[in-house]
Amino acid sequence: MSQPHPHPPVRTALVVDDSAGARRRITMLLQLGGWRVHQAVGTDAALRVAAVVEPDLVVTDMAMRNGHGATLMRRLRQNGSRAAFVVVSARRTHQVRALAAGAGAVACLAKPVDPRLFVDVLRGLAAALPRPADEPVAPAEHRPAAPPPGRAEEMYASALPHWLTAIADSARAGDAEAVASAAVDLATVSARVGHVQLAFACHAVADDARRGVLPQSRLMELVELCARVEGSRFAQATSR
Numbered sequence: 001m002s003q004p005h006p007h008p009p010v011r012t013a014l015v016v017d018d019s020a021g022a023r024r025r026i027t028m029l030l031q032l033g034g035w036r037v038h039q040a041v042g043t044d045a046a047l048r049v050a051a052v053v054e055p056d057l058v059v060t061d062m063a064m065r066n067g068h069g070a071t072l073m074r075r076l077r078q079n080g081s082r083a084a085f086v087v088v089s090a091r092r093t094h095q096v097r098a099l100a101a102g103a104g105a106v107a108c109l110a111k112p113v114d115p116r117l118f119v120d121v122l123r124g125l126a127a128a129l130p131r132p133a134d135e136p137v138a139p140a141e142h143r144p145a146a147p148p149p150g151r152a153e154e155m156y157a158s159a160l161p162h163w164l165t166a167i168a169d170s171a172r173a174g175d176a177e178a179v180a181s182a183a184v185d186l187a188t189v190s191a192r193v194g195h196v197q198l199a200f201a202c203h204a205v206a207d208d209a210r211r212g213v214l215p216q217s218r219l220m221e222l223v224e225l226c227a228r229v230e231g232s233r234f235a236q237a238t239s240r
Contacts, residue, residue: 010036012053016046016060016072017088022111026059026088029115032191032199033122042066043075050076055083057125061111062089062096073103084125088113115197156193160186160226167205167222171214180209183222198225 013035017023027037038053040046042064050058058076062069073085087100087108100108107121163186170178187202205218 010034011056012036012038013057013059014038014040014046014050014053014055014083016040016042016058016064016069018042018061018064018066022061022088022113026113026118028200028203029113029118029196030057030059030122032187032196032203033119035122043068043072046072047075047079050081050083051079054081057086058083059086059088062087062100063091070099070103073105077104086121086125115200119196156189156195157229159189160229164223164226168219171219174214176209176212176214179214180206183209195225195229198222198229201225 011034013030015023015026015030015037016039017026018041023039027039030037035057038049038055040049043066045066046058046060058073058081060069060072069087069089076083076085085100085103085105087096087105088111089096089100089108090111092108092110097108106125109117109121163182166182167179167186170176170182183202183206187199187206190196190199190202201218201222205222208215208218
């Protein structure tokens with residue numbers, strides 16, 4: 001009888017930034033990618049957290065009130081950390097990029113972080129990071145079969161108008177709880193099929209709804225992103 005295969009270990013990230021909004025933005029993107037995320041404010045707090053959780057990835061601002069990103073990265077290396085480092089900075093000058101690279105950062109990104117660019121960096125890191133020693137590799141017969149090419153994307157694009165209608169109808173009715181629920185559902189599916197920017201926008205709508213706010217600008221942004229998905233699908237279909 002075949003033995004059940006445990007879930008593979010989840011990689012851990014540490015996000016270090018003075019700004020709660022910046023930490024929340026990066027944390028959301030990491031969680032969409034399946035990372036377990038810890039946060040810290042300043043270098044001292046980050047060093048304490050890193051000593052406990054041993055992160056695979058550290059995303060840090062450079063200029064902080066309670067320390068500097070380059071100092072944090074060097075001290076982490078001195079303490080034996082093998083984490084990959086990614087720097088985010090509001091000022092991506094030549095000096096900042098040089099400091100980041102000199103301290104071991106694999107990337108230096110502008111703030112606010114562009115979701116699509118950040119996910120591209122994460123994909124590159126996932127391929128470069130060593131596989132955890134205790135991560136099981138399922139035999140070929142236990143691996144799920146790949147879906148037919150384009151089928152998942154086609155089903156997703158076809159369902160987009162229904163999700164948007166549910167969100168819009170709930171917003172018109174003033175039902176913030178229903179807006180948040182529908183937006184989170186759409187975010188989950190969007191992340192699974194690779195539309196991370198749309199997933200990020202859905203989470204922003206859900207966060208606003210939970211606070212009892214339903215800004216029209218957020219909803220319009222969501223509509224525009226969905227229209228891009230539909231337009232891309234149409235372009236692919238006509239090019240066949």
